[in-house]
Amino acid sequence: xxxxxxxxxxxxxGSTERIRNVAxxxxxxxxxxxxxxxxxxxxxxxxxxxxxxxxELAPSDNPTDYFRELDxxxxxxxxxxxxxxxxxxxxxxxxxxxxxxxxxxxxTDSAFTKARIASIDDARVRADLNAGxxxxxxxxxxxxxxxxxxxLGRGGSDTSAVAVAAAMKAAECLIYTDVxxxxxxxxxxxxxxxxxxxxxxxxxxxxxxxxxxxxxxxSVEFAGKYKVPxxxxxxxxxxxxxxxxxxxxxxxxTFEEDEQMEQAIVSGIAFTRDEAKISIIGVPDKPGIAYKIxxxxxxxxxxxxxxxxxxxxxxxxxxxxxxxxxxxxxAMELLKTKVMADLGAxxxxxxxxxxxxxxxxxxxxxxxxxxxxxxxxxxxxxxxIQMISTSEIKTSVVIDEKxxxxxxxxxxxxxxxxxxxx
Amino acid sequence: xxxxxxxxxxxxxGSTERIRNVAxxxxxxxxxxxxxxxxxxxxxxxxxxxxxxxxELAPSDNPTDYFRELDxxxxxxxxxxxxxxxxxxxxxxxxxxxxxxxxxxxxTDSAFTKARIASIDDARVRADLNAGxxxxxxxxxxxxxxxxxxxLGRGGSDTSAVAVAAAMKAAECLIYTDVxxxxxxxxxxxxxxxxxxxxxxxxxxxxxxxxxxxxxxxSVEFAGKYKVPxxxxxxxxxxxxxxxxxxxxxxxxTFEEDEQMEQAIVSGIAFTRDEAKISIIGVPDKPGIAYKIxxxxxxxxxxxxxxxxxxxxxxxxxxxxxxxxxxxxxAMELLKTKVMADLGAxxxxxxxxxxxxxxxxxxxxxxxxxxxxxxxxxxxxxxxIQMISTSEIKTSVVIDEKxxxxxxxxxxxxxxxxxxxx
Numbered sequence: 075x076x077x078x079x080x081x082x083x084x085x086x087x088g089s090t091e092r093i094r095n096v097a098x099x100x101x102x103x104x105x106x107x108x109x110x111x112x113x114x115x116x117x118x119x120x121x122x123x124x125x126x127x128x129x130e131l132a133p134s135d136n137p138t139d140y141f142r143e144l145d146x147x148x149x150x151x152x153x154x155x156x157x158x159x160x161x162x163x164x165x166x167x168x169x170x171x172x173x174x175x176x177x178x179x180x181x182t183d184s185a186f187t188k189a190r191i192a193s194i195d196d197a198r199v200r201a202d203l204n205a206g207x208x209x210x211x212x213x214x215x216x217x218x219x220x221x222x223x224x225x226l227g228r229g230g231s232d233t234s235a236v237a238v239a240a241a242m243k244a245a246e247c248l249i250y251t252d253v254x255x256x257x258x259x260x261x262x263x264x265x266x267x268x269x270x271x272x273x274x275x276x277x278x279x280x281x282x283x284x285x286x287x288x289x290x291x292x293s294v295e296f297a298g299k300y301k302v303p304x305x306x307x308x309x310x311x312x313x314x315x316x317x318x319x320x321x322x323x324x325x326x327x328t329f330e331e332d333e334q335m336e337q338a339i340v341s342g343i344a345f346t347r348d349e350a351k352i353s354i355i356g357v358p359d360k361p362g363i364a365y366k367i368x369x370x371x372x373x374x375x376x377x378x379x380x381x382x383x384x385x386x387x388x389x390x391x392x393x394x395x396x397x398x399x400x401x402x403x404x405a406m407e408l409l410k411t412k413v414m415a416d417l418g419a420x421x422x423x424x425x426x427x428x429x430x431x432x433x434x435x436x437x438x439x440x441x442x443x444x445x446x447x448x449x450x451x452x453x454x455x456x457x458x459i460q461m462i463s464t465s466e467i468k469t470s471v472v473i474d475e476k477x478x479x480x481x482x483x484x485x486x487x488x489x490x491x492x493x494x495x496x
Numbered sequence: 497x498x499x500x501x502x503x504x505x506x507x508x509x510g511s512t513e514r515i516r517n518v519a520x521x522x523x524x525x526x527x528x529x530x531x532x533x534x535x536x537x538x539x540x541x542x543x544x545x546x547x548x549x550x551x552e553l554a555p556s557d558n559p560t561d562y563f564r565e566l567d568x569x570x571x572x573x574x575x576x577x578x579x580x581x582x583x584x585x586x587x588x589x590x591x592x593x594x595x596x597x598x599x600x601x602x603x604t605d606s607a608f609t610k611a612r613i614a615s616i617d618d619a620r621v622r623a624d625l626n627a628g629x630x631x632x633x634x635x636x637x638x639x640x641x642x643x644x645x646x647x648l649g650r651g652g653s654d655t656s657a658v659a660v661a662a663a664m665k666a667a668e669c670l671i672y673t674d675v676x677x678x679x680x681x682x683x684x685x686x687x688x689x690x691x692x693x694x695x696x697x698x699x700x701x702x703x704x705x706x707x708x709x710x711x712x713x714x715s716v717e718f719a720g721k722y723k724v725p726x727x728x729x730x731x732x733x734x735x736x737x738x739x740x741x742x743x744x745x746x747x748x749x750t751f752e753e754d755e756q757m758e759q760a761i762v763s764g765i766a767f768t769r770d771e772a773k774i775s776i777i778g779v780p781d782k783p784g785i786a787y788k789i790x791x792x793x794x795x796x797x798x799x800x801x802x803x804x805x806x807x808x809x810x811x812x813x814x815x816x817x818x819x820x821x822x823x824x825x826x827a828m829e830l831l832k833t834k835v836m837a838d839l840g841a842x843x844x845x846x847x848x849x850x851x852x853x854x855x856x857x858x859x860x861x862x863x864x865x866x867x868x869x870x871x872x873x874x875x876x877x878x879x880x881i882q883m884i885s886t887s888e889i890k891t892s893v894v895i896d897e898k899x900x901x902x903x904x905x906x907x908x909x910x911x912x913x914x915x916x917x918x
Contacts, residue, residue, distance in 0.1 A: 090552040097553075127580055130512040131519075132587040139593060140586055146594055147579035150572035157569035158549055164562055165554040171561060172568055176598065177643055221599055 076245035077109040077203070081213065081235030084118035085252045086309035087155045090162075093117075096250075097162035099313040100208060104168055106317050109203040111242065113213040113235040114159050116151025124148055141186035145225045149175070149215040152231065156212040163208050170208040173198070175215035175223070180234065182216035182224045189216060189224035191233065191296075194241035211238055229290030236293045240300035247297070247304050248324075249289060254308035255325035256281065256288055258491035259343035263482050266492040270341060272326045275304075277341045280434045280468045294327070301329045339437035339444055340489040343482050344468075349379065350402035350426040351460065351472060352409070353394040357420050359386035367393060370413050376401040380430070380463045380470065390420075394461055396472060402426045428460060429478045432470040433485060445469045451488035457481055498667035499531040499625070503635065503657030506540035507674045508731035509577045512584075515539075518672075519584035521735040522630055526590055528739050531625040533664065535635040535657040536581050538573025546570055563608035567647045571597070571637040574653065578634040585630050592630040595620070597637035597645070602656065604638035604646045611638060611646035613655065613718075616663035633660055651712030658715045662722035669719070669726050670746075671711060676730035677747035678703065678710055680913040681765035685904050688914040692763060694748045697726075699763045702856045702890045716749070723751045761859035761866055762911040765904050766890075771801065772824035772848040773882065773894060774831065775816040779842050781808035789815060792835050798823040802852070802885045802892065812842075816883060818894060824848045850882065851900045854892040855907060867891045873910035879903055 080103070082096050096114070104110045124147050132140060156172040163170035175182075178199060182189035202209045213231030216224050226233050232249060239247035254269060256278065261267040273281070275298040282291040288306055297304045307324025357363055364383065371378060380396045397405050406424045414422060438444045445462075448469055452459060457480065461472035473481055486492065502525070504518050518536070526532045546569050554562060578594040585592035597604075600621060604611035624631045635653030638646050648655050654671060661669035676691060678700065683689040695703070697720040704713040710728055719726045729746025779785055786805065793800060802818045819827050828846045836844060860866045867884075870891055874881060879902065883894035895903055908914065 090549055094553060124576060127512055127576075128583050131516060131580060131584040139591065140583060143579045143582040143586070143592075143594055146596070147576055147583070150576045150579075153575075154546060154549075154569055154572045157565045157572075158553060160565040161550050161562060161569070162553040164565070169561065170565075172565055174568070174645070177645075223596070223599075 075107045075109065077111070077242055078103060079111045079113065079235055079239040079242070079244045079247040081113045081231060081247065081249045082115065082309055083231070083249075083251045084115040084120070086250055087114050087116070087159070088118040090158070093155070093158055093162050094165075095313045096159060096309070097166050097168070099309075101163060101166045101168040102313065102317060104208050110208045111199065111203070111238055111244070112159065112208060112210045113231055113238060114152065114155045114210065115213055115231040117155050120151040120154070121148055124151060142222055145186045145189075145215070146223045148225050149212075149223045152212045152214045156210045160210050163210075168208055169206055170210060171202055172210040172212065174212045175234075176217035176221070178211060180211075180216035180237070182218055182226070184218040184220065184222065184224065186222075186224055188227040189218065191216060191226070191237045194237055196242050199242065226292075229293070232290040232293035233296055236296045236300075236302050236304065239302045240296065244302065247302050249293075249304065249306045250309035251288065251306060252308070252310065253288060253306070254311075254323070255306055256327075256342070258341065259482055259486050260345070263345075263479050264343075264486045267486065268491060270325050272328050273341055274436045275327050275329055276467055277434050277436050278327050280432070280465070281342055281344050297327060298329065303328070339441045340433045340435035340491070341437075342434050342491070343431065343485045343489075344434055345429060345431045345478060345482055347429050347475065347478060348399040349396045349428050349430050349472065350399045350424065351394060351396050351428045352402070352405060353392060353423045354409070354414075354417070355392050355421040355423060356390045357393050357417055359389055359391040363391075363393065363417065366416060367409070367413060368395070370408060371395075371397070371405055374404065374408055376405050376408075380461060380472065382461050382463060396428070396430065396461070399426050425460075427475045428472050429475040430470055430472050431478065431481045431485065432468050433489065434468045435489075436467050438467050438469070447488060448485060451484050452481055455480055455484050457484075497529045497531065499533070499664055500525060501533045501535065501657055501661040501664070501666045501669040503535045503653060503669065503671045504537065504731055505653070505673045506537040506542070508672055509536050509538070509581070510540040512580070515577070515580050515584050516587075517735045518731070519581060519588050519590070521731075523585060523588045523590040524735065524739060526630055532630045533621065533625070533660055533666070534581065534630060534632045535653055535660060536574065536577045536632065537635055537653040539577050542573040542576070543570055546573060564644055567608045567611075567637070568645045570647050571634070571645045574634045574636045578632045582632050585632075590630055591628055592632060593624055594632040594634065596634045597656075598639035598643070600633060602633070602638035602659070604640055604648070606640040606642065606644065606646065608644075608646055610649040611640065613638060613648070613659045616659055618664050621664065648714075651715070654712040654715035655718055658718045658722075658724050658726065661724045662718065666724065669724050671715075671726065671728045672731035673710065673728060674730070674732065675710060675728070676733075676745070677728055678749075678764070680763065681904055681908050682767070685767075685901050686765075686908045689908065690913060692747050694750050695763055696858045697749050697751055698889055699856050699858050700749050702854070702887070703764055703766050719749060720751065725750070761863045762855045762857035762913070763859075764856050764913070765853065765907045765911075766856055767851060767853045767900060767904055769851050769897065769900065770821040771818050771850050771852050771894065772821045772846065773816060773818050773850045774824070774827060775814060775845045776831070776836075776839070777814050777843040777845060778812045779815050779839055781811055781813040785813075785815065785839065788838060789831070789835060790817070792830060793817075793819075793827055796826065796830055798827050798830075802883060802894065804883050804885060818850070818852065818883070821848050847882075849897045850894050851897040852892050852894050853900065853903045853907065854890050855911065856890045857911075858889050860889050860891070869910060870907060873906050874903055877902055877906050879906075
């Protein structure tokens with residue numbers, strides 16, 4: 075008998091029919107002898123509906139306490155789906171109780187709309203589990219030190235589930251979603267993409283931050299910090315599939331080095347389409363330049379992704395960075411009107427038609443020549459590399475957006491991702 | 497400067513456009529110098545939508561903790577509308593904060609789906625009012641001693657508003673609704689029906705229990721117990737109507753005897769259509785008979801309204817009572833199969849085609865002959881009276897349902913309700 079946490083996304087909770095299927099699946103796990111904690115998202119569309127109403131009432135300005143009220147509003151979506159799941163479980167003959175974040179309590183800081191979990195008190199939940207109940211904990215929300223309702227930001231139910239699993243030392247946290255695991259790359263781009271049976275949490279972190287939207291990145295960080303065994307699997311398998319088969323399905327996110335021994339060098343190819351590049355050519359190479367440029371950008375609340383500065387030639391250097399494509403025009407305008415004059419008016423070049431492609435793999439740590447194999451493969455396809463950025467377990471390149479699919483397919487093949495079993 | 501409580505019903509909160517109007521109206525009152533507490537209902541249709549989802553999941557049986565989860569579910573409707581109203585007020589430039597029942601807290605007992613308020617802590621609310629904020633308190637809900645969310649039953653937002661007004665010693669509690677006050681009778685039956693400027697809370701209690709659905713009866717009881725000045729008025733007047741005019745509109749529910757001096761003898765004609773009558777003819781007149789009959793009915797969860805037992809003739813008596821028409825067939829079946837044999841098998845007669853018409857007036861206390869004027873008036877119209885029941889301030893008769901409109905119009909005229917100004 076183990077303590078297991080299940081998390082179900084909005085699509086899995088999208089109708090009473092689907093909620094009933096979730097209840098049957100959870101009841102199956104409980105009847106197999108497990109202590110079950112379930113964290114559901116709001117029914118799909120509900121959070122958008124609520125926030126849409128708020129937007130109709132306060133379309134543009136954000137008064138002081140606006141975010142506090144947005145959280146009180148948005149938190150109702152998960153509270154409703156949690157109660158509905160408890161009712162569905164009871165209808166299946168399974169004793170069940172639902173708790174809002176403040177009832178557990180899940181304590182957070184006071185950063186409304188993007189709060190961070192500070193602590194979880196598990197006494198109440200454990201008492202219910204010991205009494206034979208399935209406990210449903212409302213995801214996405216908590217309560218701050220002053221007793222205000224907070225939410226954790228989009229995708230926050232993943233984080234809630236992992237945090238609950240960490241606090242309760244759960245044997246495993248199963249994230250049920252509308253995909254059946256983590257793939258070597260997006261199967262819509264590469265039909266031969268393969269589901270990974272395991273992936274290291276560091277790789278998962280890179281994949282999540284590089285646009286594989288299977289899990290919210292904070293939940294992966296949390297899982298890594300507390301070593302919560304995390305499994306991503308499909309909620310669209312029949313609820314009555316054999317529990318031993320189900321327990322091995324999907325993708326397991328692992329933490330132990332020795333589990334990685336058979337790991338391929340590269341685990342997956344991640345990519346993002348919505349990038350834009352800005353280069354400042356011929357900046358005087360002296361202290362404070364990077365801050366002058368990026369400080370102004372950050373103050374305008376524009377998030378910067380890659381940052382690259384080349385070595386200096388003749389006292390001048392080139393400085394490049396990427397931003398989300400939606401912010402590109404605003405960032406260009408800002409630089410031209412407010413920043414360039416201070417820098418001796420160098421040339422500013424923008425390009426909104428780029429994309430980023432990355433290879434990710436924990437095996438890169440101990441293998442040389444991985445990046446060069448990537449560049450060779452792109453070169454063989456005639457793809458020009460505009461920017462390069464590397465970390466310990468990934469290498470990212472910026473290329474013309476028209477080559478995205480070609481590059482991903484070429485790299486997927488170059489690193490043998492179709493054939494290996496990870 | 498006074499502390500004022502506003503309560504807005506689901507229709508008044510039915511769209512973002514209407515919520516914006518509520519915000520403008522409340523802001524007008526706040527800018528006039530009042531400390532404002534607002535209790536909104538859920539957006540119209542929302543509670544039914546939520547409970548409909550629950551019913552799809554657990555259509556028939558009610559497992560142990562089902563009501564607890566229904567309350568956690570239903571409470572989200574008011575929480576959402578409260579946050580939306582706070583946002584709308586902020587968009588009007590008016591500082592505002594919303595609190596769920598547990599945040600105030602509004603403490604209740606643990607009778608899920610029909611909890612009763614035990615106490616309200618006003619410290620947090622008062623601090624916000626003193627800081628210049630409009631405070632929005634989620635209606636219909638509270639928290640029990642174990643920290644479970646409870647709801648007060650249908651119409652419970654009225655009760656929340658009155659309870660908050662009582663706890664905070666508000667100068668007045670204004671119940672905004674889709675009618676513009678309390679009428680001498682239903683204007684759909686008697687076009688000459690007149691709005692009452694004042695009505696005593698005892699009359700209001702009788703009217704509420706007799707089918708005038710302007711206010712939930714528990715809220716009137718609460719107002720009477722704590723002497724909360726209560727005004728029923730329309731939320732469909734323009735929000736920018738002169739505040740002094742608005743403050744005198746609608747119907748004021750009063751408690752002080754001296755305010756009643758100019759009161760008419762009869763204030764209104766109430767009626768209910770959905771009644772059914774059951775008479776048991778020739779019951780042995782001995783102790784325990786009433787219990788034998790009504791005990792069985794009560795155990796079957798059938799609510800009994802009027803109960804009449806006539807004097808005994810020859811050791812036998814006739815026993816009659818009324819029930820809701822929906823319960824009539826079930827009550828008849830129950831009596832015939834389970835009760836009558838024990839009573840010497842007297843005759844049971846049912847009639848589902850009846851209605852109840854009542855005259856209500858605090859002036860009846862001190863005026864004789866009011867009931868007889870009622871009977872005379874009905875007699876003049878050829879209406880046969882089947883049952884009579886009286887209390888200190890009302891006289892009710894059961895008549896054939898086909899005479900309902902005729903009886904109400906005749907009585908409305910007989911007691912000069914069209915012409916007087918109360």
